Amino acid sequence: MVSFVVDRDMCTRCGECVKDCPVQIISLESGWPALVMERADQCLECQHCLAVCPAGAVSVLGRNPAASQSLAGALPAMEVLETLVKGRRSVRRFQPEAVPSETIRRLLTVTAHAPTGKNHRGVLFTVVEDGATMERLRQGVMEAIREAVEQERLPPRLDFFAGILKAWDKGRDIIFRRAPHLLIASASRNAPTPVADCLIALSTFDLLATNAGLGTLWVGFAHAALGHCAPHLVRQLGIPDDHELACPLVFGVPAVRFHRTVQRDADLKLNRVVW
Numbered sequence: 001m002v003s004f005v006v007d008r009d010m011c012t013r014c015g016e017c018v019k020d021c022p023v024q025i026i027s028l029e030s031g032w033p034a035l036v037m038e039r040a041d042q043c044l045e046c047q048h049c050l051a052v053c054p055a056g057a058v059s060v061l062g063r064n065p066a067a068s069q070s071l072a073g074a075l076p077a078m079e080v081l082e083t084l085v086k087g088r089r090s091v092r093r094f095q096p097e098a099v100p101s102e103t104i105r106r107l108l109t110v111t112a113h114a115p116t117g118k119n120h121r122g123v124l125f126t127v128v129e130d131g132a133t134m135e136r137l138r139q140g141v142m143e144a145i146r147e148a149v150e151q152e153r154l155p156p157r158l159d160f161f162a163g164i165l166k167a168w169d170k171g172r173d174i175i176f177r178r179a180p181h182l183l184i185a186s187a188s189r190n191a192p193t194p195v196a197d198c199l200i201a202l203s204t205f206d207l208l209a210t211n212a213g214l215g216t217l218w219v220g221f222a223h224a225a226l227g228h229c230a231p232h233l234v235r236q237l238g239i240p241d242d243h244e245l246a247c248p249l250v251f252g253v254p255a256v257r258f259h260r261t262v263q264r265d266a267d268l269k270l271n272r273v274v275w
């Protein structure tokens with residue numbers, strides 16, 4: 001049973017919690033906000049009732065509204081976020097040192113606030129934190145690519161892996177760029193929107209990590225390699241068999257510094273519809 005508690009000393013009966021509930025399971029019929037018992041099991045656990053109450057009178061799922069962060073005057077200025085989005089770059093040169101575990105944890109804890117379809121919140125974050133594991137994974141992926149190339153098992157659109165392998169044999173890591181960390185987001189195929197959930201989470205992480213001074217790279221090559229050449233490694237990473245994987249990210253302390261944004265304003269493809 002969903003716990004929904006209204007502090008009647010604070011509640012002004014404004015009805016905001018009723019109006020904002022996406023599944024309409026809160027009613028003011030008894031004079032005070034209350035759950036409609038017959039439909040309480042439809043609760044999405046989105047906590048909108050707690051977040052929207054101007055008085056901070058609603059506790060839901062055992063969450064005390066006083067423990068939430070206040071939003072009044074606390075959002076970043078528009079220009080700050082614009083610069084973050086425009087200034088984020090793909091980083092392909094990393095320092096070898098590890099990002100502190102606490103930093104990774106903090107970034108992922110905030111990332112887990114990203115929206116998910118039907119508020120499913122089932123995204124699993126698989127993160128490689130230590131250098132030895134990253135090295136084993138790198139070697140394992142490259143061995144699997146070698147086997148697939150030698151056995152001519154790859155579809156034509158993945159022919160480029162032969163070139164990536166040649167570069168690897170000459171000491172160049174085109175896939176992981178010698179980054180110290182890898183982040184894979186995955187979610188059950190049975191979730192309402194698994195791939196969207198994972199990509200939204202990773203995009204959120206991407207911006208948070210950039211803002212924290214880290215460098216990130218989306219690695220479509222790794223996605224293709226894990227899917228086509230090395231599904232056994234996905235299992236070894238502890239990712240459940242029924243999970244869909246989104247394109248992974250590598251990240252770390254950058255060994256490159258960008259001094260200005262690129263210029264893409266003119267690249268906007270806009271379809272302004274008036275019907």
Ligand SMILES: Cc1cc2nc3c(=O)[nH]c(=O)nc-3n(C[C@H](O)[C@H](O)[C@H](O)COP(=O)(O)O)c2cc1C
Pocket residue numbers: 088089090091092217218219220221222247
């Ligand atoms: C889904 C996705 C997959 C990508 N895969 C790779 C990759 O495997 N290797 C790589 O070097 N860059 C990869 N990139 C980075 C893009 O090449 C890069 O985002 C683009 O060139 C624009 O540069 P910017 O990120 O610095 O703005 C990928 C980007 C995305 C969004």
